[in-house]
Amino acid sequence: MAKYKVLHIGDPIKYNHDIYARFASEFDLIQPSAAERERDAFKQALKERRWGDFDAIFRPFWNTGGEMGRWDEELISLLPSSVKIVASAGAGYDWADVDVFAKYGIIYCNGAAASxxxxxxxxxxxxxxxxxxxxxxxxxxxxxxxxxxxxxxxxxxxxxxxxxxxxxxxxxxxxxxxxxxxxxxxxxxxxxxxxxxxxxxxxxxxxxxxxxxxxxxxxxxxxxxxxxxxxxxxxxxxxxxxxxxxxxxxxxxxxxxxxxxxxxxxxxxxxxxxxxxxxxxxxxxxxxxxxxxxxxxxxxxLSHNAGGTVDTHVGFERLAMENIEGFLLRGEALTPVNLHLVKGGSKL
Missing domain, CATH: 3.40.50.720 (NAD(P)-binding Rossmann-like Domain)
Structure with a gap:
């Protein structure tokens, strides 16, 4: 049986290497280059279907993987219909239109529990x-x-x-x-x-x-x-x-x-x-x-440091992986934000 494909945007992981090893064994991971993460380049890659039909988007850090700017209708509409879940580090999601994700049947998960x-x-x-x-x-x-x-x-x-x-x-x-x-x-x-x-x-x-x-x-x-x-x-x-x-x-x-x-x-x-x-x-x-x-x-x-601890960053990274594992492999994400807005609850 073919593995689910996960688009990993942002830098490589820093902390949970054992969990990432398991994660990498469960899914086919695709990691765009830094240049491909700029908004225009990212949009072009999606239009060209450069990464094919992937099933999830994984963003393990709150401060990288956001080079493409706001995830709005313009950007989300370019995602392949195969995408089922976006799991991101960070508690806030003002950079993502979670209602638009829901419109396209995509569950968005954040990392609030970790912070x-x-x-x-x-x-x-x-x-x-x-x-x-x-x-x-x-x-x-x-x-x-x-x-x-x-x-x-x-x-x-x-x-x-x-x-x-x-x-x-x-x-x-x-x-x-x-x-x-x-x-x-x-x-x-x-x-x-x-x-x-x-x-x-x-x-x-x-x-x-x-x-x-x-x-x-x-x-x-x-x-x-x-x-x-x-x-x-x-x-x-x-x-x-x-x-x-x-x-x-x-x-x-x-x-x-x-x-x-x-x-x-x-x-x-x-x-x-x-x-x-x-x-x-x-x-x-x-x-x-x-x-x-x-x-x-x-x-x-303060300088937007409320969630700023190593413990939080470790948890962000881990939770982003576990949300994708939970949803794709077991049918239930751990911290969905917009599940109540997704028609039918999910695309699986």
Whole structure:
């Protein structure tokens, strides 16, 4: 029986060599050259059917294999009809139109499960930062200025709160969001409210003391800190109107995607006191950050490193292979994102 063919885009694997050996024995692997991964060259190769009828696309790294740019209708429509699954490293998929993949009967799988622990750990840091004014204190200590030090020492406690006395709102309780809830519950014992398009089973809610809120507006007006952990679906989630629905003086944390937030609206919210502190790992115009946010002592910024650990990269690589193995060999992918959109569930 002929083996399934897998198109491997991006650099060779780095970590899971034993799993890759098994993977390579199970499938016929095709790896385009770096030149063939540029968008125009990649499109031309697909038009020429240079790689024939392959069944899966494997992208083991989040920072290579993306040279062809956004996977949109223009690109996806050129794939052979034999393609059944795309498995990629990385938690976010703003670079891929997963609904268009579904239109062509292709399941898209991401690596959020591999980065959940790392992202949740950073989320705890940012939640603690916004409640305890850590950006203010940190900057003052590093300034080597005794006046700034004494200002932070004396005044930052006047608006600081213990997280355990506050209510946390999570937008998006998927793999990452639920891990954040689990860690927040264990570390801070906070009351947790959440909003998502899919409600978690009751037993999972109870395990982290989480309550489902059916509308975003109700959530925003009910919590002391909002954490955004939902995928970017091509539209802004937090704008002037939504920031205006938050409790005055509430905190805001974004560990999802910068494009979910109107940063001009966020600047206005912080400077007006509508939002009292911000923690952000992601930015709307990376690698550039908003200068007014960067200069504000109530805004803690990171360089999109929430998921950035060796452990995450190992997991990304492994999960991309295991998704393809699970689907092609056993009929079930491990972390499908758009399965509910694929007519009939799959093409197998």
């Amino acid at each position: 959940s622990e790392s992202v949740a750990d950073i989320s705890l840091f940012l939640i603690l930062s916004v409640f305890r004014n850590l950006r203010w204190s940190h900057a003052a200590a590093h300034s080597l200025n005794p006046t700034q030090f004494l200002d932070a020492h004396t005044n930052s406690p006047l608006s600081a709160r213990n997280p355990s006395t506050q209510t946390l709102g999570i937008i998006g309780l998927g793999q990452i969001g639920y891990t954040i809830a689990r860690k927040v519950h264990a570390a801070f014992n906070m009351r947790i409210l959440y909003h998502d398009i899919i409600r978690k089973p009751t037993e999972l809610e109870k395990a982290v003391n989480a309550t489902y809120i059916p509308t975003l507006e109700e959530l925003l007006g009910s919590v002391d800190c909002v954490v955004v952990s939902t995928p970017f679906a091509g539209r802004t989630l937090m704008d002037r109107a939504t920031f205006g629905k938050m409790k005055r003086g509430a905190r805001f944390v974004n560990v999802a995607r910068g494009g979910l937030v109107d940063e001009e609206a966020l600047v206005e919210a912080v400077e007006s006191g509508q939002v009292s502190a911000v923690g952000m790992d992601v930015h709307a115009n990376e690698p550039y950050v908003h200068p007014r946010l960067a200069g504000n002592s109530r805004v803690m910024m």
